[in-house]
Amino acid sequence: MDVVTIGETMTLFTPNEEGPLRHARSFSMKFGGAESNVAIGLSRLGHKSRWISRIGEDEFGDAMLSFIRGEGVDVSYVTRDPHSPTGVFFKEFRRLNDTRVYYYRKDSAASKMTADLLREAAIEDAKYLHITGITPALSKTCRLALDKAIGIAKENGTKIVFDPNIRLKLWGDKSEARSFITRYASKSDMVLPGLSEAEFLFGEGSPEQLVDHFHELGVEIVMMKLGKEGSLISGPLSQKKHVKGFFVERVVDPVGAGDAFAAGVLSGLLDGFSLEEAARRGNAMGAMATMVNGDAEGLPDRADLALFMNGNSDDVTR
Incomplete structure (x- = not known):
């Protein structure tokens, strides 16, 4: 197995028109979650990925499992909860460059993941374990499950890749969020923070100074996302x-761009790329993800990725 991810994925309802959500009358049903987005992105590029989670024994859970399995992701370690629902969220395309997200995930099946449900066999054969700061924010039992996953990874030589993905609405308490996010960063081999997330954790400073703070925690590799400006990478030395x-003329949906970046970086490393080459692939994946409506819908296969990175400008393929 190349990469294992663990975390919550929810049913996503997207309005079929722009404007305030109160005026929406029709929606498209999709699925979104940071960890499954990464797993799908890797699978589309030909890598072996596995997604671990807990979902409800409901129609949304059935549809989600079918979709993610259909993308070639291993879902054999996903468990079902007969008593708790699959989480739901809504996107609102209020106006150009103003996308908002509303979550309905309290007491969801994923929030009731436990360490007992996590099997060592799910992680021990992986090259990388991809985790985010969303999972430990869901519940105390999720934190214990994530701690167990990290322990299994370390015992088996699996590299740990951590995306802070800070969701203050989930954490509630800012100091608690800082404490746990820095704790998980310190246990990781690679961290993929956004600039604003680094500023939240360490205060103001240049991107270079903020990257150094992660190294001080013991992180070997830092790849900081800088939006349209690309990324800042910092290795062992x-x-x-x-x-x-990569330039994007019009951003359709920015949600999921960071997950696409993570998938691109991991794909590059799995292909034996240098950190710089892997980051360039991550930048391209992140840019492509913003051009399509949906969390995972804009994730490319290798042919599309190559065309984009090589600057193909043909508007119509005939």
């Missing part, structure tokens, strides 16, 4: 390099 981003 703290040699920092800015990797230019």
Whole structure:
């Protein structure tokens, strides 16, 4: 197995028109979750990925499992909860460059993941374990499950990749969020923070200074997302390099771009790329994800990715 991810995925309802959600009358049903987005992105690029979670024994859970399995992701370690629902969220395309997200995930099946449900066999054969700061924010039992996953990874030489993905509405308490996010970062081999997340954790500073704070926690590799500016990478010797981003004329849906970046970076590393080359693939994946409505719908296969990265500008393929 190349990459294992663990975390909640929810049923996503997207309005079929722009404007305030109160005026929406029809919706499209999709699925979204940071960890499953990464697993799908990797699978589309030909890598072996596994997603671990807990979902409800309901129609939404059935549809979700079918969709993610259909994308080639291993879902054999997903468990079902007959008493708790699959989480739901809504997107609102209020106006251009103003996308909002509303979550209905309290007491969801995923929030009731426990360490007892996690099997060592689910992680021990993986090259990478991808985790985010969303999972420990869901519940105390999720934190224990994540701690167990990290322990299994370390025992088996699996590299740990951590995306802070800070959701203050889930944490509630900012100091608690800082404490847990820095704790999980310190246990990771690679961290993929956004600039605003690094500022939340460490205060103001240049991207280079903020990257150093992660190294001080013991993180070997830091790849900081800088939006349209690309990313800043810093390796074992703290040699920092800015990797230019890809131009996107119109952002359709920014949600999921960070997950696409993570998938691109991991794909590059699995292909034997340097950190700079992997970051460039991550930048391209992140840019492509913003051009399509949906969390996972814009994730490309290798052919589409190559066309985009090579600057193909043909508007129509005949």
